[in-house]
Amino acid sequence: AQKITQTQPGMFVQEKEAVTLDCTYDTSDPSYGLFWYKQPSSGEMIFLIYQGSYDQQNATEGRYSLNFQKARKSANLVISASQLGDSAMYFCAMRENTNAGKSTFGDGTTLTVKP
Amino acid sequence: NAGVTQTPKFRILKIGQSMTLQCTQDMNHNYMYWYRQDPGMGLKLIYYSVGAGITDKGEVPNGYNVSRSTTEDFPLRLELAAPSQTSVYFCASSISGLGEKLFFGSGTQLSVL
Numbered sequence: 061a062q063k064i065t066q067t068q069p070g071m072f073v074q075e076k077e078a079v080t081l082d083c084t085y086d087t088s089d090p091s092y093g094l095f096w097y098k099q100p101s102s103g104e105m106i107f108l109i110y111q112g113s114y115d116q117q118n119a120t121e122g123r124y125s126l127n128f129q130k131a132r133k134s135a136n137l138v139i140s141a142s143q144l145g146d147s148a149m150y151f152c153a154m155r156e157n158t159n160a161g162k163s164t165f166g167d168g169t170t171l172t173v174k175p
Numbered sequence: 176n177a178g179v180t181q182t183p184k185f186r187i188l189k190i191g192q193s194m195t196l197q198c199t200q201d202m203n204h205n206y207m208y209w210y211r212q213d214p215g216m217g218l219k220l221i222y223y224s225v226g227a228g229i230t231d232k233g234e235v236p237n238g239y240n241v242s243r244s245t246t247e248d249f250p251l252r253l254e255l256a257a258p259s260q261t262s263v264y265f266c267a268s269s270i271s272g273l274g275e276k277l278f279f280g281s282g283t284q285l286s287v288l
Contacts, residue, residue, distance in 0.1 A: 064217075093274050105265065105279035112274055151217055157273050161206060161225050162233060165217040 063087065064152050064166035071171050073142045080127070081137040081169045083152030091157035094135040096126065099168070100148040108150075111135060139171075147173045177201050181266050181280035188256040188287045196251040196283050198266030206269045207249040208233075208277065209241065211262040218265065224249055225272075256287045 065084045073079035085094065096108040111119045111126045119126040127136040139146055152166040179200045188194055200207065205226050210218040210233075220233030224243040238260060240252040249268075253260060263284050267277040 066217075091273065095276060097277075103263065103282050105267075105277070107276040107278075110274065110276060153218075153277075155273055161208075161223045161231065161272060162220055163208070163218075163277060164220070165210075167217040168215075 063164045064154055066152055066166035066169050068169045069167075071169055073139075073146075073171065073173055075144060075173055075175050076141055078138060078140045079142055079171065081139070081150050081152075081171065083135045083137065083166060085133050085135060085152070085154050087133075087154065087156055089156040089158050093155045094126070094128070095153040095155070095163070096124070096135075096137045097151045097153060097165075098148045099151065105151075109137065142173045144173050144175060147171060179266055179268055179278050179280040181264075181283050183283060184281065185284045186286070188253075188285065190256060190258065190287060192256050193252070193254050194256070196253070196264055196266070196285075198249045198251065198280060199247050200249075200266075200268040200278070201247065202268060202270075202278065203246060204268035204270050204278070205246070206271060206275075207243065208267045208269075209239070209249070209251045210265045210267065211235065211260075212265060212282075213262050221251065221264075253285075258287050261285060261287045 092113045094111045098106045109121045125138045149168045182197045208223040209221040222241040224230045266280040269275040
């Protein structure tokens with residue numbers, strides 16, 4: 061079974077607007093971590109934000125925030141005030157306590173920011 | 176601080192050839208990983224290591240081998256290359272497990288023809 065599902069292969073957003081990238085996950089482990097990474101066209105992988113399963117508040121990092129809904133097993137990334145440089149592929153990933161050595165990635169969402 | 180260094184950046188192999196992808200990190204991280212990324216897809220875990228002398232299989236280990244003799248180095252060996260191994264390979268490391276982000280190398284673009 062797919063552990064990380066990103067249902068939006070591609071998304072478009074107007075510059076300066078906010079956008080939400082969806083991520084749902086599947087685990088029976090009560091202790092896990094959720095990550096978002098950005099991959100620009102240059103190919104490198106850039107860490108954006110982390111949410112622990114026991115964290116009470118949604119994580120925020122600058123213009124990035126994670127909308128964590130534990131009961132729904134969703135961890136959506138919200139990018140506020142989109143910039144042209146946000147155009148990239150975005151990956152959601154999970155690490156489970158029982159498999160702490162392994163990160164499982166979704167298939168990604170390609171975000172295009174329009175001027 | 177170099178972080179995670181992968182070599183080579185590009186390589187073309189003929190079917191049946193072998194090669195080693197090198198990965199080294201200078202952050203004293205215990206955990207190291209090898210992922211492959213096929214075009215338009217996410218990352219699939221090939222092998223990982225939680226410390227020197229300890230390695231384990233990921234989702235797609237067939238056709239690959241690894242070793243971890245030191246904390247710094249985690250080479251990936253491809254034996255008898257096949258076209259299905261055409262992919263971008265990423266090495267990554269982290270301090271430890273659950274809550275720690277991955278630090279990635281810049282990737283190796285491998286084509287098997």
